[in-house]
Amino acid sequence: ARVPTRTNRDDRYFTDVYQAMPKQGFTKMFEKMLDSPNIKILLNCDYREIVKQIQFREMIYTGPIDSFFDYQYGKLPYRSLEFKHETHDTETFQPAPVVNYPNDQPYTRVTEFKYLTGQEHKKTSVVYEYPRATGDPYYPIPRKENGKVYDKYKMLADACPDVHFVGRLATYKYYNMDQIVAQALTVYGKIAGMKRIEAGAATAATAATAAINRKFPLNGNYSSNGNGTTNSEIASAI
Ligand SMILES: Cc1cc2nc3c(=O)[nH]c(=O)nc-3n(C[C@H](O)[C@H](O)[C@H](O)COP(=O)(O)OP(=O)(O)OC[C@H]3O[C@@H](n4cnc5c(N)ncnc54)[C@H](O)[C@@H]3O)c2cc1C
Structure with missing residues (x-):
């Protein structure tokens, strides 16, 4: 269930034993992960617009599988x-980082991020989430009939050995970030002929992307990430 019931006073969002935030935040972490002359980033661009200009032996595809086909x-x-x-002129807005509203409100949860990051400030920012049937694809709907359609796409995917379908959209399954990182490392290990544990030890989570880009660099005059941008759309899609 998306809203677990607890019988203790643990008010953390997740109950994993080991939980961490990147020391300097996610933005810095991704900037560092992408800071390589071998990684080029192209933003606001569907992979179809550039796929013909780029020679590759293996592609990692993280977009929706139905769109690919x-x-x-x-x-x-x-x-x-x-x-x-929303930003509020108060130090804290709610008693916990995430408050769920499963009943009468039009929104389903409110997140107050400073609880998660440990930020200290006299104001606070919160985000309300409103469920929508259309918009960016966030949560696959795990129904039997959808599973059957996915299985058909999966058969097409299995017939494309040079394309690796990785992540939530490409495998039509909801994953948390740790699971996605594990999946990425497994795929990288497979490509590089390593076991996942070796892949994890040898490299950071984006190693798969970095390695592919190193082996098969983009051939255009695309700008690199020297400006510190953090959007990894293309880096993760190719
Ligand atoms: C509201 C919300 C809250 C969440 N909270 C948490 C949380 O607290 N903890 C947690 O662990 N997980 C959380 N998750 C899940 C987490 O976001 C996912 O596990 C993670 O983002 C999945 O990574 P991914 O690479 O599979 O997909 P994505 O992050 O969706 O990455 C796919 C990438 O492919 C790009 N792409 C798609 N199609 C194309 C195309 N045609 N051409 C080029 N690029 C393309 C997209 O732009 C995107 O950048 C949350 C998810 C949502 C929606």
Whole structure:
């Protein structure tokens, strides 16, 4: 269930034994992960716009699987969200980082991020999440009939040995970030002929992307990430 019931006073969002935030935040972490002359980032660009200009032996595809195959078996449905951001002139807004509203409100949860990051400030920012049927694809809908459609796309995917379908959209399954990192390392290990544990030890979570880009660099005059941008859309899609 998305909203677990607890019988203790643990008010953390997740109950994993080991939980951490990057020391300097996620932005810095991704900037460092992408800071390589071998990684080039192209933003706001569908991979289809550039795929013909780039020579590759293996592609890592993180987009929706139905889109990859031109929706030939129909569109896989997703649940989406609309986010409403608010800043309040108060140090804290709610008693916990995430408060769920499963009943009468039009929004389903409110997140107050400073609890998660440990930020100290006299104001606070919160985000309301409104469930939507359309919009960016966030949550696959795990129904039997959708599973059957996915299975058909999976058969097409299995027939493309040079494309690795990785992540939530490409495998039509909801994963948390730790699971996605594990999946990425497994795929990288497979490509590089290593076991996942070796892949994890040898490299950071984006190693798969970095390695592919190193082996098969983009051939255009695309700008690198020297400006410190953090969007990894293309880096993760190719
Ligand atoms: C509201 C919300 C809250 C969440 N909270 C948590 C949390 O607290 N903890 C946690 O562990 N996980 C959380 N998750 C889940 C987490 O976001 C996912 O596990 C993670 O983002 C999945 O990574 P991914 O690489 O599979 O997919 P994504 O992060 O969706 O990455 C896919 C990438 O592919 C790009 N792409 C897609 N199609 C194309 C195309 N045609 N051409 C080029 N690029 C393309 C997209 O732009 C995107 O950058 C949350 C998810 C949501 C929606």
